[in-house]
Each structure stands twice: as structure tokens, then as C-alpha cells.
Amino acid sequence: MNPAKAKIGIAVITCNRPDLFSQCISSIPSANTIIVVNDGKEYSSDIYTSEIKEIIQHKNNMGVAVSKNDALKYLMNDGCDRLFLCEDDVKVKRQDIYDVYISAAEASGIHHLNFAYHGPANKDDIGRPKELLRVKFGNNVFLSFHYHLTGAFSYYNRSVIEKVGLMDERFLNAYDHLDHTLQIIKAKLHPPFGWFADIADSHLFIEDLDADLSRSVIRQKKFQFRLRYKLYSYLFKRKNGFTAENYPRATENEFFKFLTQYTNYKLK
Helix, strand or coil, rough: CCCCHEEEEEEEEEECHHHHHHHHHHCCCCCEEEEEEEECCCCCCCHHCCCCCEECCCCCCCCHHHHHHHHHHHHHHHCCCCCEECCCCEEEECCCHHHHHHHHHHCCCEEEEEECCCCCCCCCCCEEEEEEEEEEEEHEEEEEEEEECCCEEEEEEEEHHHHHCCCCCCCCCCHHHHHHHHHHCCCCCCCCCCEEEEECCHHHCHHHHHHHCCCCCCCCCHHHHHHHHHHHHHHHHHCCCCCCCCCCCCCCCHHHHHHHHCCCCCCC
């Protein structure tokens, strides 16, 4: 398919944070399809922008995994070829963000990318972006690779979802995107675990609205969150053989071996 003719769809996932959602949705650039999945209380109608094609309003809180699956299913059924998922606690800073992510994926051959700098992950002690490595692909495109995975803004080529499927809804509100990306890794559609891919300098394209995660809805009930986190950790280990913290991380040599075998990377 000609990337220039690809249909772009984006879904914004929100839950009980109308102030953050308002900032997020107003920053979303035009796309072929824009939808919202609201997993919390209904918002006032005036908070929604006119370009939104569909609002999926859950009657009960279903969790992040279900919400993102609802979004992916809608975008896929609507014929979108390039899919973006955006949580309500980030804000787009540049209107060319779709083109940059899609071009990076096409040039590299890595068709699943995640914004790396949500919360404290992948940052140094004073909050500056910190990458493991930056790699140049064709067309002067650079990707950066990171130790931690965050799921606040994600890109998928349609073919990735067709091959791997949707998120495991047992994870509800934790490990959902990590497990999903791991299944993409197992399908050889993403570099090895611990080398999570993003466009270079993505912090120039996306602003983190909750850098310390203090406004996280699922973390407000601390005791309940800790119990659920233990359950999700157990499920992750039972499914994948290791906890997320102990999952084997590839060496740099293994990482470059993957790049040369499965992506458009060429050894200099």
C-alpha cells in the first residue's frame, strides 16, 4: 500500500479526567478517523471537538485493556491502515506527528512505536529524556530505543494487529500494553525486549501532562492498586515465563542482529 494513501485513525482513551482530556483532545491533529473511548463518567458535550467521529461511552468502568481494544476494533473496522492510541494525559505539540511516526515506521520496518517519555520512565535524575541508543535508518530517519515501555501514545501498522491480535483483557489496568508489545516482539515485528522503539526526540512532539503520575486515576486507590498489580504480575509471569521486571533483556549484539535480520537497517 502506498503510505501516502493510507487511512489514518486515532483514538483518545479517557477516564474521569475532563481537564486533562480537554487539553489532549484539543491538541489532536486532523485525521481520517478520530474517536474517543470514555471509560469513566460522561463528560459535558461541549468538551468534545467537532472532528470526533464516534464517542464510545462505557456504562461501567472496563479498564484500559478493554478500552484500547474497543478503540483498535473500531479503527480496524473503519478501514484505518495506520492506527494511533493516545491516553488523555499527553498533549500533541506538533501537527506533523502522524507523518513523522509513519515515516519512521516505513523507513525502519518497525511498525509498532511507543512514546518513551511518559512519567519518570526513560529520564535521568532531573527529568531529561534518556535513550539507550539512537539508530539511523534510510531517508535520514532516526529511531531511539529505550529500556522501559510506556503506553501513553502508541502507533501500530494495521498489519501488526492483524497478525498479533488485540490486548489481553485479563490485565485490565496494568501490563496491558507491555504484554501486547511483548507478543509483537515474539512475532518478530519489534526489536527484542528492553529495546523499545520510538521516533527520535519524541519529547519535541508530545508533552507529558502527568510527568509524576500523580493524576493517575488507577493509582488513587493505593491498596487496591497494589493488590491488582500483584495479580497482573502473576498473570504476566504465568503467561510469559517471567515477571516483567525479570524478563530477559537482549544484549546490544542481539539487538543489532535483530535489526539486520528483520528491519531495514543496513550495516555500515
